[in-house]
Amino acid sequence: MLINKNEFRKQQLAKLRDFSQSYQKLQEDQFLQEKLIATSDFKNSVSIGITISIMDEIDTKLIINTAWQFNKQVFIPRCLPGRRMEFTQITDYNRLTKNKFGILENWQSQSTINNEPDIIIVPGLAFKSDGYRLGFGGGYYDRFLAEHDLMSISMVGSLRLIEQSCWSINDYDIPVKKLITIE
Template identity: 40%
Template sequence: METKKQLRTAQLKRIHHFLRRDDADQLLESLYQRLFVDPDFLNSQMIGITLSMADELDTQPIINRALQSEKQVVIPRTLPKRQMEFVLYNGHSKLETTKFGTTEPVGGQVVSKNEIDVLIVPGLAFSKNHYRVGYGGGFYDRFLKGFNGTSIAVAMPPQLFEAPSWTPEDFDVLIDKIIY
């Protein structure tokens, strides 16, 4: 078993290389299409999702589809003590880049956790038995505690593991569904 820190380092390299493959766009499009026909996605009214950074799954196609389907989209804003809240996003929301390099909303209408139907959860590694390794801040594990909607991960090929190659921890929150 490798540590989560070791795994994160390796995964960042794997994902970087995958996204530069000639067939990456075609493989990503297939993932998007699987998500778009998922019943939880189709039946949702409000979707929580991050604004992706370089070397992450591009979330813009998901945001665009949600908005075209007249779903509400909410994006996260980090708070002190490794907490986060979600704010309504319409494509014209005022945004800023944080010291961590993430793009977050400035101002805007905060929505309650229980209003979000589907939360697209980012990460570096996902196992088929629904464990996840994120970027190490613990924001999503904290948010997912008590979350009543459906959590969905969209896993690119290098992110998917048959079983965890890392040691899951007591505070890890399982993802409800993994699209791969």
């Protein structure tokens, strides 16, 4: 049975919020980050696109810090008009500003823009095993991935992998190419 995306999004957010303070979430986040860092995609990359995680998202700080440790270029998204985004380079966590969604962005005028990083780590609330994801509802990543054929990877914790199809897939939905799961 299919559920309206907005209704399922609300249900999923409530589940993730309850889970976010648990020890299990901390363990899963650590495991998923380490598993992603161990992939050849990460090891062979020179540049990565990734969000600085907030609230209920899977933590990304270990990935970012490891990337810097290995002299990889790190690019974070910033929202543009028309529900578009671009990726700007960061070299530390200073001088970032929060957007209306509470996401840290880099708006320094001299920032390098790279919309073709070697890999892009895509956040989401829920994922099907075929890579289709339920995002936060803005369509930013679907628009971006439709325009850029990149190696897209998502980290999927236990509450984010949805075995039974419960939301509809639209023509504009773009699947993630690789899922990193806790299995």
